Amino acid sequence: xxxxxxxxxxxxxxxxxxxxxxxxxxxxxxxxxxxxxxxxxxxxxxxxxxxxxxxxxxxxxxxxxxxxxxxxxxxxxxxxxxxx
Amino acid sequence: xxxxxxxxxxxxxxxxxxxxxxxxxxxxxxxxxxxxxxxxxxxxxxxxxxxxxxxxxxxxxxxxxxxxxxxxxxxxxxxxxxxxxxxxxxxxxxxxxxxxxxxxxxxxxxxxxxxxxxxxxxxxxxxxxxxxxxxxxxxxxxxxxxxxxxxxxxxxxxxxxxxxx
Numbered sequence: 001x002x003x004x005x006x007x008x009x010x011x012x013x014x015x016x017x018x019x020x021x022x023x024x025x026x027x028x029x030x031x032x033x034x035x036x037x038x039x040x041x042x043x044x045x046x047x048x049x050x051x052x053x054x055x056x057x058x059x060x061x062x063x064x065x066x067x068x069x070x071x072x073x074x075x076x077x078x079x080x081x082x083x084x
Numbered sequence: 085x086x087x088x089x090x091x092x093x094x095x096x097x098x099x100x101x102x103x104x105x106x107x108x109x110x111x112x113x114x115x116x117x118x119x120x121x122x123x124x125x126x127x128x129x130x131x132x133x134x135x136x137x138x139x140x141x142x143x144x145x146x147x148x149x150x151x152x153x154x155x156x157x158x159x160x161x162x163x164x165x166x167x168x169x170x171x172x173x174x175x176x177x178x179x180x181x182x183x184x185x186x187x188x189x190x191x192x193x194x195x196x197x198x199x200x201x202x203x204x205x206x207x208x209x210x211x212x213x214x215x216x217x218x219x220x221x222x223x224x225x226x227x228x229x230x231x232x233x234x235x236x237x238x239x240x241x242x243x244x245x246x247x248x249x
Contacts, residue, residue: 040100052106053192064110065153
């Protein structure tokens with residue numbers, strides 16, 4: 001999957017939990033889930049679970065630790081897809 | 085040091101479906117899941133445990149300035165209905181929770197000795213400051229004294245606490 005498609009899918013996943021539509025509209029690799037998108041930290045679990053379902057991967061705790069922005073979420077998915 | 089976390093229970097009921105498959109497993113240990121399973125009000129227990137982890141996280145973030153999303157590394161032990169201890173690595177953080185209507189508010193401190201120094205709201209003549217990492221402080225505008233603080237906002241509720249040692 002190319003980066004553009006990956007980022008578009010991440011954007012789709014985080015959209016329902018986002019409380020800042022402006023930051024969602026300009027989402028990029030640096031976008032922070034908590035600080036920029038204002039996602040509630042309890043909903044970050046939903047983001048992780050939705051990413052797992054969307055890409056049919058399992059995100060272990062070590063990977064989940066990093067998933068606080070778009071860049072690290074993309075890296076986690078790329079790594080899991082490369083070495084399932 | 086001090087950390088707090090507020091949960092608007094009415095908003096949480098709409099915003100978070102903790103009953104979805106895999107949810108509890110990602111953030112709560114088997115022991116914590118048992119507490120939820122045995123609770124008369126499981127929703128309240130979920131958010132009490134969660135807020136204790138969040139409050140302890142804020143203390144650790146203040147110390148380390150590192151942002152890591154690792155709720156399973158925080159182990160909550162209750163010592164009564166609305167108090168207990170959060171274990172993180174080799175450290176323990178006592179916490180207390182107060183529920184008023186649908187506002188659940190948890191405060192954690194780094195040392196139990198500090199409870200008498202916890203001030204539960206911002207006083208007149210004080211301002212809230214944040215450093216570049218977003219770590220909050222309370223400053224007395226007249227005297228210039230500065231104390232560590234913690235701020236949490238969810239739904240209808242916003243709580244500011246400070247530690248005046």
